[in-house]
Amino acid sequence: MPESFFVLFKENLELATDEVVAIAKMYDRFSKVKIISNLVIIQSKTNWSEISNRASFVKISGQILRKMSGLFLDESNFEILKNAKTFVCRIINLSSNQFNVPELENSMGDMISKFSHAKVKMENPDITVYLIFTNKENFFGFSKMTKQRVRPKKTKTYPNELDWKLTRAMINLIGLKPGETVCDPFCGTGTTLLEAESMGIHAIGMDFDEKMFNIAKENLKENKFKSEIFNTDFKEMLKIPEKYDGIVTDLPYGLNSKTSEKPEEILKRFISVLPKRKKIAIMYKKELGDNLKLKGLKKYQIYRHKSLTRTILIK
Numbered sequence: 001m002p003e004s005f006f007v008l009f010k011e012n013l014e015l016a017t018d019e020v021v022a023i024a025k026m027y028d029r030f031s032k033v034k035i036i037s038n039l040v041i042i043q044s045k046t047n048w049s050e051i052s053n054r055a056s057f058v059k060i061s062g063q064i065l066r067k068m069s070g071l072f073l074d075e076s077n078f079e080i081l082k083n084a085k086t087f088v089c090r091i092i093n094l095s096s097n098q099f100n101v102p103e104l105e106n107s108m109g110d111m112i113s114k115f116s117h118a119k120v121k122m123e124n125p126d127i128t129v130y131l132i133f134t135n136k137e138n139f140f141g142f143s144k145m146t147k148q149r150v151r152p153k154k155t156k157t158y159p160n161e162l163d164w165k166l167t168r169a170m171i172n173l174i175g176l177k178p179g180e181t182v183c184d185p186f187c188g189t190g191t192t193l194l195e196a197e198s199m200g201i202h203a204i205g206m207d208f209d210e211k212m213f214n215i216a217k218e219n220l221k222e223n224k225f226k227s228e229i230f231n232t233d234f235k236e237m238l239k240i241p242e243k244y245d246g247i248v249t250d251l252p253y254g255l256n257s258k259t260s261e262k263p264e265e266i267l268k269r270f271i272s273v274l275p276k277r278k279k280i281a282i283m284y285k286k287e288l289g290d291n292l293k294l295k296g297l298k299k300y301q302i303y304r305h306k307s308l309t310r311t312i313l314i315k
């Protein structure tokens with residue numbers, strides 16, 4: 001079974017790791033995972049680029065060709081370069097050893113040139129060959145040039161909108177599949193709806209503030225996405241549970257957005273009516289959740305600034 005590697009950004013590392021693992025398991029529940037600091041190795045039926053395309057915090061990814069005991073490579077390792085015109089070598093050093101990276105990349109390039117007709121090209125090569133060093137094991141891998149993923153356009157923004165990467169990660173953490181439907185009952189500018197639709201997941205949004213509802217509507221129109229949205233209180237979601245598989249939302253903080261009541265009252269009311277047997281990821285101001293002693297399967301703390309830490313709760 002193919003093995004893939006994912007080097008993650010170190011910020012919010014636990015969340016980033018869980019996101020990649022959740023995506024792999026969503027596509028293939030028998031995926032096997034090995035975590036070495038910010039490197040995740042996944043054995044799965046799914047191609048690395050499919051997992052990487054959905055993930056928010058992946059820096060570099062590709063397919064593992066084999067583990068390495070030394071730096072010795074032979075012709076059989078360069079089958080992948082057979083039809084390539086250009087390549088580049090990259091060292092990913094996650095070990096505590098110091099290497100002269102440019103020198104090592106050059107000598108690998110020279111070595112590979114002996115086995116292949118492909119020429120070195122630094123920018124946008126057909127194939128990137130990776131040597132990954134960790135304190136435990138070393139890996140030899142590659143990635144092919146893939147199309148840049150198309151980001152949804154957001155023409156209308158607002159100060160309280162949620163960062164798209166965290167929103168996307170929340171959708172991924174609950175393992176929603178293409179064709180399923182997510183509901184965001186506090187949709188604001190529509191970030192959840194846009195991210196979901198861009199991954200082939202249908203979306204339903206609600207916002208009680210007409211201004212925010214109109215912003216979300218415009219953002220959806222701009223991308224020709226067909227999410228259903230309603231200008232209403234979040235409790236409308238209770239009337240249509242059969243229409244969605246999961247809830248992903250970011251509750252009001254009382255900072256820039258209008259709120260129907262105090263943020264802690266909304267959170268309390270919302271938590272008390274959450275439907276059972278749905279996949280749920282919610283974000284709220286940490287201290288509000290702590291006061292209510294909210295529990296779930298997993299919590300992540302996201303530090304924003306000294307007076308705002310947010311919690312992502314997976315239920």
Ligand SMILES: C[S@@+](CC[C@H](N)C(=O)[O-])C[C@H]1O[C@@H](n2cnc3c(N)ncnc32)[C@H](O)[C@@H]1O
Pocket residue numbers: 158160161162163185186187188189190191192206207208209212232233234235249250251252253257258259260261266
């Ligand atoms: C933190 S913002 C959501 C931001 C959103 N994730 C985004 O990226 O734009 C919370 C939203 O909840 C809405 N809201 C407040 N009270 C509500 C209620 N009772 N029912 C539905 N929406 C409400 C506000 O209008 C605001 O747009």
